[in-house]
Amino acid sequence: MDFFLQQLTNGLAVGSIYALIALGYTMVYGVLKLINFAHGDLFAIGAYLGLTLLTAFGLTRFLGPLGVVIVLALMVMGLVAVVGAVLERVAYRPLRQAHRLSAVVSAMGASIFFQNALMLIYGARYKVYPHDILPKNVVSLLGVEVPLVRLLVLLTSVLMMVALYLFIQKTRIGTAIRAAAIDQRAAKLMGINVDRVIMIVFLIGPALGGAAGLMVGLYYGQINFTMGWMYGLKAFTAAILGGIGNIPGAMVGGLLLGVIEAMGAAYLSIAWKDAITFIVLIAILIVRPTGLLGERVAEKV
Amino acid sequence: MLQVENIHVSYGRVEALHGVSLDVRQGEIVTILGANGAGKSTTLNAICGIFKTTEGAIRFEKEDIHTLAAHAIVARGVAQVPEGRRVFGTLTVRENLNLGAYTCNDKARVADNRQRVYTLFPRLAERVDQLAGTLSGGEQQMLAIGRALMGNPKILLLDEPSLGLAPLLVKAIFETIREINRSGLTVVLVEQNARAALKLAHRGYVMEVGRIVLEDTADRLLADPEVQKAYLGGAR
Numbered sequence: 001m002d003f004f005l006q007q008l009t010n011g012l013a014v015g016s017i018y019a020l021i022a023l024g025y026t027m028v029y030g031v032l033k034l035i036n037f038a039h040g041d042l043f044a045i046g047a048y049l050g051l052t053l054l055t056a057f058g059l060t061r062f063l064g065p066l067g068v069v070i071v072l073a074l075m076v077m078g079l080v081a082v083v084g085a086v087l088e089r090v091a092y093r094p095l096r097q098a099h100r101l102s103a104v105v106s107a108m109g110a111s112i113f114f115q116n117a118l119m120l121i122y123g124a125r126y127k128v129y130p131h132d133i134l135p136k137n138v139v140s141l142l143g144v145e146v147p148l149v150r151l152l153v154l155l156t157s158v159l160m161m162v163a164l165y166l167f168i169q170k171t172r173i174g175t176a177i178r179a180a181a182i183d184q185r186a187a188k189l190m191g192i193n194v195d196r197v198i199m200i201v202f203l204i205g206p207a208l209g210g211a212a213g214l215m216v217g218l219y220y221g222q223i224n225f226t227m228g229w230m231y232g233l234k235a236f237t238a239a240i241l242g243g244i245g246n247i248p249g250a251m252v253g254g255l256l257l258g259v260i261e262a263m264g265a266a267y268l269s270i271a272w273k274d275a276i277t278f279i280v281l282i283a284i285l286i287v288r289p290t291g292l293l294g295e296r297v298a299e300k301v
Numbered sequence: 302m303l304q305v306e307n308i309h310v311s312y313g314r315v316e317a318l319h320g321v322s323l324d325v326r327q328g329e330i331v332t333i334l335g336a337n338g339a340g341k342s343t344t345l346n347a348i349c350g351i352f353k354t355t356e357g358a359i360r361f362e363k364e365d366i367h368t369l370a371a372h373a374i375v376a377r378g379v380a381q382v383p384e385g386r387r388v389f390g391t392l393t394v395r396e397n398l399n400l401g402a403y404t405c406n407d408k409a410r411v412a413d414n415r416q417r418v419y420t421l422f423p424r425l426a427e428r429v430d431q432l433a434g435t436l437s438g439g440e441q442q443m444l445a446i447g448r449a450l451m452g453n454p455k456i457l458l459l460d461e462p463s464l465g466l467a468p469l470l471v472k473a474i475f476e477t478i479r480e481i482n483r484s485g486l487t488v489v490l491v492e493q494n495a496r497a498a499l500k501l502a503h504r505g506y507v508m509e510v511g512r513i514v515l516e517d518t519a520d521r522l523l524a525d526p527e528v529q530k531a532y533l534g535g536a537r
């Protein structure tokens with residue numbers, strides 16, 4: 001029971017990070033029908049920017065641990081959002097009218113560019129986050145000692161997801177984002193500035209991805225310039241699992257994938273941890289390509 | 302109110318409109334008739350800025366609009382009910398109507414318009430929380446029209462609103478269009494159902510392969526032997 005709960009909470013925490021990244025894939029796919037292959041690298045940029053900001057400004061000297069994390073998160077999210085918006089402007093908008101494949105190639109190019117830029121700036125070795133920022137406390141959960149950090153990661157991610165969900169469901173802009181994802185031309189006929197909607201999606205997705213990168217840095221303590229690739233792939237799998245284009249689907253898919261992975265690693269073999277993701281991806285593509293929540297109401301013509 | 306002057310529109314290398322001109326005056330119902338592929342939908346979408354013109358000009362209330370983005374044209378009061386309705390299927394009726402009022406910031410005005418739409422289409426009022434994709438074809442058409450009215454447009458462009466509807470419903474929709482027009486809204490109506498459209502409209506244009514070939518008052522078009530032969534299924 002103890003072991004199981006450890007794995008479950010760990011799986012949920014990691015899964016919530018996958019979910020945050022998956023949201024970026026799914027939202028961009030929603031409005032552009034494009035897989036933003038550079039999204040994983042935006043996540044990695046978030047992790048590195050977090051490290052830089054943390055060490056460069058010596059934030060820990062002025063603020064308590066909670067303050068540090070909040071200020072850091074806001075800065076990282078803002079900066080990665082800007083990188084995302086620039087990416088859209090430079091790599092995707094000029095190709096809006098071009099063939100779909102051109103944008104895919106452009107996305108891959110952007111991914112390679114970001115990865116190499118990170119390597120050139122920060123070096124190819126693992127970088128280590130200072131490990132005195134977050135409390136080392138453990139909390140007792142159903143009689144099991146669970147690291148506080150793990151719960152904080154889960155809680156923060158869930159809070160962000162709830163905020164996003166409310167934004168998408170309840171606000172005018174959120175409704176416009178959903179409308180543009182369903183039918184761009186009809187959205188334009190409603191007076192929606194679809195270019196602006198796409199820009200907003202490229203601010204929100206990368207902001208969440210950047211936050212996820214920061215969390216990985218804080219949670220695991222070390223980062224690498226290729227991390228965007230593996231996390232990106234897992235989050236992409238999570239998005240497919242939940243139904244690509246579907247926002248709640250990305251959340252559910254991320255959490256589920258995290259738990260499946262943790263359980264697989266625990267009860268099968270740790271060596272299988274990453275392979276499990278691919279098995280899930282292949283299985284879902286065969287059994288239910290629309291994903292768990294991906295079924296749309298048939299539209300009458 | 303709306304002047305379309307010699308516009309050309311191309312899809313890739315193929316030109317679909319070869320110099321189309323229209324003139325719509327305040328308060329009118331103007332119909333555009335033509336066979337499949339004549340360029341009627343292309344014309345409406347050019348007016349709305351969905352397709353860009355390569356030549357010619359479009360003026361609305363004396364201002365050039367062919368240079369504007371689609372959302373800016375809508376904001377000036379040009380609404381379109383597109384061919385095939387294009388309601389947002391996975392959104393509720395209420396959300397669809399709200400989107401129709403996207404450009405309108407005046408809450409009281411939006412509430413007024415909503416009331417007006419519900420009066421026009423009580424069926425929508427009963428189904429506010431239903432997903433638009435699960436509405437019947439006729440209800441979707443009502444929603445598409447209602448949605449276009451939510452933004453308080455000055456001119457309403459309708460692209461084949463009778464498509465796929467039972468005769469009784471077609472009659473009701475046309476009656477509604479007349480009612481909307483009486484309340485002061487200018488209407489451009491693209492229709493396959495030429496007879497009904499000409500009976501409703503004040504004036505009409507006939508299009509053939511990307512050009513306007515005929516323009517006259519609706520009565521005279523109804524009586525025109527050529528029009529009767531080509532669009533009204535022979536004289537009656």
Ligand SMILES: Nc1ncnc2c1ncn2[C@@H]1O[C@H](COP(=O)(O)OP(=O)(O)OP(=O)(O)O)[C@@H](O)[C@H]1O
Pocket residue numbers: 312317335336337338339340341342343344384
């Ligand atoms: N997206 C497009 N890409 C390429 N060609 C197009 C496109 N849309 C329309 N066309 C072509 O432009 C011409 C005019 O089409 P349009 O849809 O305006 O006709 P229409 O008069 O509305 O016909 P219908 O009565 O069938 O709706 C047709 O030859 C059509 O094949």
Ligand SMILES: [Mg+2]
Pocket residue numbers: 341342343384460
């Ligand atoms: Mg048409």
